[in-house]
Amino acid sequence: MAVKPRLFIAQELRKDLEFFLTDTQAHYLCHVLRLATGSFFLAFDGRNGEFECELSACGKKQATAKVLRQTRNFEKAPDIHLLFAPVKKDKTDFIVEKSTELGVSKIVPVITRRTISEKIKKERYTAQAVEAAEQCRRLDVPKVADARNLEAVLKEWDENRMLYYMDETGNGRPVAEVFAEDAGKHLPAAVLVGPEGGFDEQELELLRRQKYAKGVSLGKRILRAETAVAAALSCWQAICGDWK
Numbered sequence: 001m002a003v004k005p006r007l008f009i010a011q012e013l014r015k016d017l018e019f020f021l022t023d024t025q026a027h028y029l030c031h032v033l034r035l036a037t038g039s040f041f042l043a044f045d046g047r048n049g050e051f052e053c054e055l056s057a058c059g060k061k062q063a064t065a066k067v068l069r070q071t072r073n074f075e076k077a078p079d080i081h082l083l084f085a086p087v088k089k090d091k092t093d094f095i096v097e098k099s100t101e102l103g104v105s106k107i108v109p110v111i112t113r114r115t116i117s118e119k120i121k122k123e124r125y126t127a128q129a130v131e132a133a134e135q136c137r138r139l140d141v142p143k144v145a146d147a148r149n150l151e152a153v154l155k156e157w158d159e160n161r162m163l164y165y166m167d168e169t170g171n172g173r174p175v176a177e178v179f180a181e182d183a184g185k186h187l188p189a190a191v192l193v194g195p196e197g198g199f200d201e202q203e204l205e206l207l208r209r210q211k212y213a214k215g216v217s218l219g220k221r222i223l224r225a226e227t228a229v230a231a232a233l234s235c236w237q238a239i240c241g242d243w244k
Helices: 023-032 089-101 122-136 150-155 175-185 201-208 225-239
Strands: 006-008 018-020 040-044 050-058 063-072 080-084 106-111 162-166 189-193 213-217
Touching: 006 023, 006 122, 023 050, 023 063, 040 063, 080 089, 080 225, 089 106, 089 122, 089 225, 106 122, 106 150, 150 201, 162 175, 162 225, 175 213, 175 225, 189 225, 201 213
Parallel strands: 006 040, 080 106, 080 189, 162 189, 162 213
Antiparallel strands: 018 063, 040 050, 050 063
């Protein structure tokens, strides 16, 4: 049996609902996949779960579908945020895609003193998060926040959320050890990964002064930013998240 296409629909879905597809979705189903009227696909809305839908009209400029039945109940992702300093275009694409696959609930681009990338496109990141959620069978899509500088983010931080920042200076404790200590507390959490070259000393001093922040180490080897994101989130999911 062929795998059914899967789309995120930005409206609330329910049985027997008839809805319009966006131009992009219509083009994908009708012209890229060449599905015909009466074909089936899966859809999710980030609120009510996943549904099987039938393509009821597939025209040149417009397509409609009908919800047939629910296939999965809604399940929210773990309460883990990713804060990262944007890097080069393809590496940032990787970060957004893999963090979505790894189950983050929010993605926050953070501008640090050594951040290289100046082109930060929230719309692009959101589209990539949607596509990754469609592919990995998530039932929700992580929220993508506006880019802000590190100082502004920390100034408005919710102190009930633990912040784990990657410390390349050797002062951070082993990441698995720190996560294991906090696993039973069930705290909302966030992982912060700095830019190429790491945080500067003033930023590290600022982070170290925050009671809710803990510096962690990913080992002796210096990892690229995109590798550090995947490694840190994988550790958190294995120890504190929904991989247990």
